[in-house]
Amino acid sequence: MKILDVLKGIWQFVRRDKKAMAGSFILLVLLIIAAFPNFFTPHDPAAEVYMPGAGLSWNHLLGTTSFGQDVFSQLVAGTRQSMMIALVVGFLCTVLSVLVGITAAYAGGWLDDLLSLMTDVVLVIPTFPLIIVITAYLKSASFWLMVFVLVITGWSYGARQLRVQALSLRNRDYLMAARARGESSLYVIFVELIPPMTSLIVANFLGAALYAVLAESSLQFIGLGDISTQSWGTMLYWAQNNAALNSGLPLWALAPGIAIAILGSALALLNYAFDEIANPALRPVRTKRLKVANS
Amino acid sequence: MRYLVRRIGFLLVALWAAITLNFFIPRLMPGNPAIAMMAKFHGHLNPASLHAIEVAFGIHTHENIFVAYLQYIGNTLQGNFGTSLSNFPNSVTSVISKALPWTLGLVGITTILGFIIGTAVGAIAAWRRGGVLDSVLPPVFIVVSAFPYFWIGLMAIWLFAITLNWLPFLGGYTETVTPTFSLSFILDVLNHAVLPAFTILITSIGGWILTMRNNMITVVAEDYVKMARAKGLRPKRILWQYAGRNALLPNLTGFAMSLGFVISGAILVEYVFNYPGVGFMLLQAVENEDYPLMQALFLLITVAVLVAIFISDIATAVLDPRTRSQE
Secondary structure, three states: OHHHHHHHHHHHHHHHOHHHHHHHHHHHHHHHHHHOHHHHOOOOOOOOOOOOOOOOOOOOOOOEOOOOOEHHHHHHHHHHHHHHHHHHHHHHHHHHHHHHHHHHHHHOHHHHHHHHHHHHHHHHOOHHHHHHHHHHHHOOEOHHHHHHHHHHHHOHHHHHHHHHHHHHHHOOHHHHHHHHOOOOHHHHHHHHHOHHHHHHHHHHHHHHHHHHHHHHHHHHHOOOEOOOOOOHHHHHHHHHHOOOOOOOOHHHHHHHHHHHHHHHHHHHHHHHHHHHHHOHHHOOOOHHHHHHHHO | OHHHHHHHHHHHHHHHHHHHHHHHHHHHOOOOHHHHHHHHHOOOOOHHHHHHHHHHHOOOOOOOHHHHHHHHHHHHHOOOOOEOOOOOOOEHHHHHHHHHHHHHHHHHHHHHHHHHHHHHHHHHHHHOOOOHHHHHHHHHHHHHHOOOHHHHHHHHHHHHHHHOOOOOOOOOOOOOOOOOOOHHHHHHHHHHHHHHHHHHHHHHHHHHHHHHHHHHHHHHOOHHHHHHHHOOOOHHHHHHHHHHHHHHHHHHHHHHHHHHHHHHHHHHHHHHOOOOOHHHHHHHHHHOOOHHHHHHHHHHHHHHHHHHHHHHHHHHHHHOHHHHHOO
16 A cells, blocks of 8 residues: 555654654644643633733633633633644645646646646735635634635645646656556556655645644734634734733733744644655755764 | 746736735625625715725626626726725725835835845855754744744734833834924834834744755755866855855745735734734724725735736846746
8 A cells, every 4th residue: 555655654754853753742732632621721711700810820820811711721722723723724725735736737738727827826916915805804704714715825835836746757757657557547646646745745734734823813813713712813812902911911912822833833843844855955964973874 | 028928917817816806705705795884884975986886896786797897997907996984085095105105114125134134144054054054043943933923023012112111112103293304203213113123024034044045055066066166266256156146046936925925924013013004004994894995905915916026037037047048
């Protein structure tokens, strides 16, 4: 099974690369928190029953909001939405990128011209203002609407990269051979063309996931998301609208930003590591190890 | 020549796509949101601007959509976006022209500055492969790139404006001062621009550094760079005129591609600092349900990005003869 080999290869790589290892570890921890938030929250994140504006204490690890909610519990509860957005949008964007990019490269001709033009147009239209315009008409965007908007604006970068790589692979001998054997197009694409592109596809997934996390939290922050949900972006929205920075509650705004950055860094570190597989020249110089190998 | 024609063609297609999106998005929304907006302002608008808005949002559903579409494109090309509902009775164009210089000053200068500094630092980092810059910068900027841009602005406000009380953080100038062309006013404006400019620089520079470094690493391994070394050229000359020049090309394209991201970040930075530019105005328009203003701003931002991309395409063609001779 080729797919299994590919997965094995990814695991081998992650185990050896420090950046990839750190990124995977953080993602795993966040996944566990997102899956079982109640296990980690000492308080009900929505309850406005504690002393408003309290500082750090054992009872309230990150203090409370000016509504009297526990900041730490909100932080834990908000993990799920960011993780969901990252995974769902990352996955759907990648599917769309692969579909468009590889179809364009494999089909060639007018279909390639058309798909490439579409990709480039979507790529150059500034995404975030467009998202703002769409969500502005909708007033408050629900989770799936947010996913929809982020996917239709986020697939183009990956599609372009994948098309370029697929084009360079298209005329390799082993693909020619497969076609000469009379294999169907679907077989050639899925068994011969896509597996060598795995690292780029994974990198695209991670890039799209990072984009989704940042864009979602930005939308939530300016109040265009569903402000009644528990998420890091809405925490920032409420913190900003209650002047948390001015009123001596900086942790209320600080904590969710750092949480987003931790998730984002994990995705970015993994992304960078996969970029290094695609382009070995970028790997860190390891003079010591080379010497040992030579002796 | 052919390259130029293709790029102009692409510019026009992208522009058309943006205008078309602007026209169809409100029509695709459940329960045309513009109708509610119009009801609020009924009787306050003069017939001409009323009509422009009606065309833009499809208020009269009995009108042929194709005719309305053509009319809308006509209005847009003439710069007729109707009246800004939240700044009544000023036209959208006049409201925007007040905000534009602020954004051009802040975002324009910081973006170009960020690109130049980032590219130079990236080139040097790759040139001294394995040096301090080369090993410290990538991980630092990977982490920085993962922070939400607006949050870095919030932290800058908290640290430099609130805790240390060094700099102002609200607006483009002190509100009690009337704008004049005096030294004290200019200093006041600069003082207000420091924190937002710093935020945009910090968040945008990493991308340029990393891509330039990565391009440069590939270019430095090329034979012609070795040749230049063998000829005994001065390292500085090889760095900037041989390797740097070629590594810059993909970065220029990258500049064009990531400009959209920079603009997105800048919108939020303006919002966080209440900076009186187009980004802040866009979010205010959203809040006030001033859809004509919002649409015009979206178009303006898109046109700005497209024109910048076009310029960088031309610059690439000038710097790289290969682009010109292609096909």
